[in-house]
Amino acid sequence: MRSMIAGSALAATLLASSTAFAQQEGKDGVVREINRGIYMKSGIGATPYFQQNSAGGSLLSPVMTVDLSVGNDIVDKERLSMAVEAQLSQQLHDGPKEDVVGLEAPLVQGDVHVFAITATYEVSTYLTRRFGVGVRGGGGVSIIPLLMKDPYYSDQIVAQWGGARAAAHEGIQPTIRGGATIEYYTKLSHFSVGADIDALVVLGSLGFGISPTGYLKYTF
Numbered sequence: 001m002r003s004m005i006a007g008s009a010l011a012a013t014l015l016a017s018s019t020a021f022a023q024q025e026g027k028d029g030v031v032r033e034i035n036r037g038i039y040m041k042s043g044i045g046a047t048p049y050f051q052q053n054s055a056g057g058s059l060l061s062p063v064m065t066v067d068l069s070v071g072n073d074i075v076d077k078e079r080l081s082m083a084v085e086a087q088l089s090q091q092l093h094d095g096p097k098e099d100v101v102g103l104e105a106p107l108v109q110g111d112v113h114v115f116a117i118t119a120t121y122e123v124s125t126y127l128t129r130r131f132g133v134g135v136r137g138g139g140g141v142s143i144i145p146l147l148m149k150d151p152y153y154s155d156q157i158v159a160q161w162g163g164a165r166a167a168a169h170e171g172i173q174p175t176i177r178g179g180a181t182i183e184y185y186t187k188l189s190h191f192s193v194g195a196d197i198d199a200l201v202v203l204g205s206l207g208f209g210i211s212p213t214g215y216l217k218y219t220f
Helices: 002-024 150-161
Strands: 038-045 061-076 080-094 111-126 131-143 172-185 191-202 207-219
Touching (some): 111 172, 131 191, 172 207
Antiparallel strands (some): 038 061, 080 111
16 A cells, blocks of 8 residues: 555656646757747836927927837747837827927927837847847837817917927828847746837937837747
8 A cells, every 4th residue: 555655656746747847848849947939018118309499498308108019039049039029109298388489499289199100120149048138120100199179289379389380290200219128037937027228210200219118028
């Protein structure tokens, strides 16, 4: 009886060990501590633009940027990865105060929402097994809609101040983005954290800006 119990315990131990190993073993037979592949990530930060109006004040004051991204690691090696990513972001800004609005300034509305849809290509190298740094670049489009009715904007804002309609509110704006990224793969399976530090150029309207965001990422 004792030998049967001992044998059962040994079999259960071996089975648990083999199951644990199988959970860690990748499709290529290599045991991995981190996951790469299709992922989603959510980031938060702020996006200051450096364009000024004719009175010398900032055209926009950053409040908050939030984004949601989906991507895929198309190259997965021990010290190198490459990924493609699509991103939807929303930026919130305050427009200039009345005392810094110049007569020739582009007249943006008081609260400015920037919606950007972009795609990037990323190349990262891993300084340690869990920590990587990389560069990324790409582009897309931005939309800065009027939050008021257009006749009111034209008659009460532009006409009253004697300035020009802001190009930012005139349809789709081509956008270029690129910068650096860092990532740390946590010991919580499938989760990693990091930061993207991108330069943004919204052509024809907002000009050059910097968009640092911290993110939480889940890899399936």
